[in-house]
Amino acid sequence: MTIHSDSKGIKIENVGLRFGETEVLKGVNLNIEPGEFFAFLGPSGSGKSTLLRAIAGFGPNPSGRILIGDRDVTGLPPWQRNVGMVFQSYALWPHMTVRKNVAFGLEERKVPKKEVERRVEEALDLVGLSHLAERRPSELSGGQQQRIALARTVVVEPQVLLLDEPLSNLDANLRVQMRRDILQLQRKLGLTTIFVTHDQEEANTTSDRMAVLSDGVIQQIGRPMELYDNPKNRFVAGFLGSANIIDGEVRVDAKGPAFVSDKGLVLDFRPHAEGPGSLVFRPQNTFIRRSDSSTDNCLEFAGKVVYREFLGSLIRYGVEVAGHLLAVDEMHRIGLEHVGEGADVSLCVDLNQTVLVNA
Numbered sequence: 001m002t003i004h005s006d007s008k009g010i011k012i013e014n015v016g017l018r019f020g021e022t023e024v025l026k027g028v029n030l031n032i033e034p035g036e037f038f039a040f041l042g043p044s045g046s047g048k049s050t051l052l053r054a055i056a057g058f059g060p061n062p063s064g065r066i067l068i069g070d071r072d073v074t075g076l077p078p079w080q081r082n083v084g085m086v087f088q089s090y091a092l093w094p095h096m097t098v099r100k101n102v103a104f105g106l107e108e109r110k111v112p113k114k115e116v117e118r119r120v121e122e123a124l125d126l127v128g129l130s131h132l133a134e135r136r137p138s139e140l141s142g143g144q145q146q147r148i149a150l151a152r153t154v155v156v157e158p159q160v161l162l163l164d165e166p167l168s169n170l171d172a173n174l175r176v177q178m179r180r181d182i183l184q185l186q187r188k189l190g191l192t193t194i195f196v197t198h199d200q201e202e203a204n205t206t207s208d209r210m211a212v213l214s215d216g217v218i219q220q221i222g223r224p225m226e227l228y229d230n231p232k233n234r235f236v237a238g239f240l241g242s243a244n245i246i247d248g249e250v251r252v253d254a255k256g257p258a259f260v261s262d263k264g265l266v267l268d269f270r271p272h273a274e275g276p277g278s279l280v281f282r283p284q285n286t287f288i289r290r291s292d293s294s295t296d297n298c299l300e301f302a303g304k305v306v307y308r309e310f311l312g313s314l315i316r317y318g319v320e321v322a323g324h325l326l327a328v329d330e331m332h333r334i335g336l337e338h339v340g341e342g343a344d345v346s347l348c349v350d351l352n353q354t355v356l357v358n359a
Helices: 048-056 098-108 113-126 142-154 172-189 200-206 224-229 234-239
Strands: 010-019 022-032 037-041 063-068 083-086 160-164 192-197 209-214 217-222 244-253 256-261 266-268 275-281 286-288 298-310 314-321 324-331 344-350 355-357
Touching (some): 010 048, 022 217, 037 048, 037 200, 048 063, 048 083, 048 160, 048 192, 098 113, 113 142, 172 200, 192 200, 200 224, 209 234, 217 224, 217 234, 234 244, 234 275, 244 324, 286 324, 298 324
Parallel strands (some): 037 209, 083 160, 160 192
Antiparallel strands (some): 010 022, 010 063, 209 217, 244 256, 244 275, 256 266, 275 355, 286 344, 298 314, 298 344
16 A cells, blocks of 8 residues: 555634624634544534635635645635545545546546556555445445545545544444544544544544534643543533533632532532532432442432433433432443432432533
8 A cells, every 4th residue: 555645734823714794713723733633523503614614725715824734725725735525425426436536636636547547446445445446426335435535535645634524424333333444544544634523422432632612612622531521611511421510609618618509509519719610520420329339529419310211231310409400320230229210319429520610
């Protein structure tokens, strides 16, 4: 395999963009390292795809600067940026064979015929579809079409690979396999890659680092586990997985610090500066106390079970505590006695598993 990539890092400096009166990107700053698999994660309308398209050169020019390596590409058309983009729709030519689809970008670049043939074969071999080279896209499955779109992109040896929600059209099982295939391909090529998704599981399992976006602003940047364990604010805490979030404030008096929720729940809490914030803890770190449960370093709640859901590997309880509905995940085991709806329970959260974040 001789397909290679002269991967470059990406620097985004104070990038902003408006569509009419709507500000969709607001002073975005970001550095992506050469060869890094980076994810833009956020809900619909957060600006993640707009930021990706700004890097690619599609759409109106933003304010600020975008550099690929040391080269300022702001204002350049897409074909002068040496980036490869895989779209959500795959955008394959339906009247062309797989081979012709993969060759198209090279032929447009006037690459010599022998070189085109060699690189197309290598690209098809890389995605494991050499045996389907003479078929047309309509004769392929969704996963195979996605692989062809990837082959067509990497065959031109871009410095950056951009993936705009490439798995959203696939069924659940195929998405899992394809994200593994994409990551394996990226590792083989050492290609700087940006993956746009609204699916936190996809971002967690593929990215070296990610940026969580909301309302055109990067809320937090970091490794997936770092963001999950130490969210910067309420939005990140709630978007990255299931979370119990109690809004309130820390008050300090003669007895010491306490967290007071917006519904009047008062909790002894470890020292923290006074002021508003949100107490965050995950359902899997919230336990229904049983007779043999330890209470060391435990933040305790008294509540009532309002629902119980069997989710296969776990049981999820909804427990009302002083007006707050908390989720509790308990691993399902044969013979475990389940707690019924309406039961009064005592919950325990390890204080080491709680985080106080900005509102």
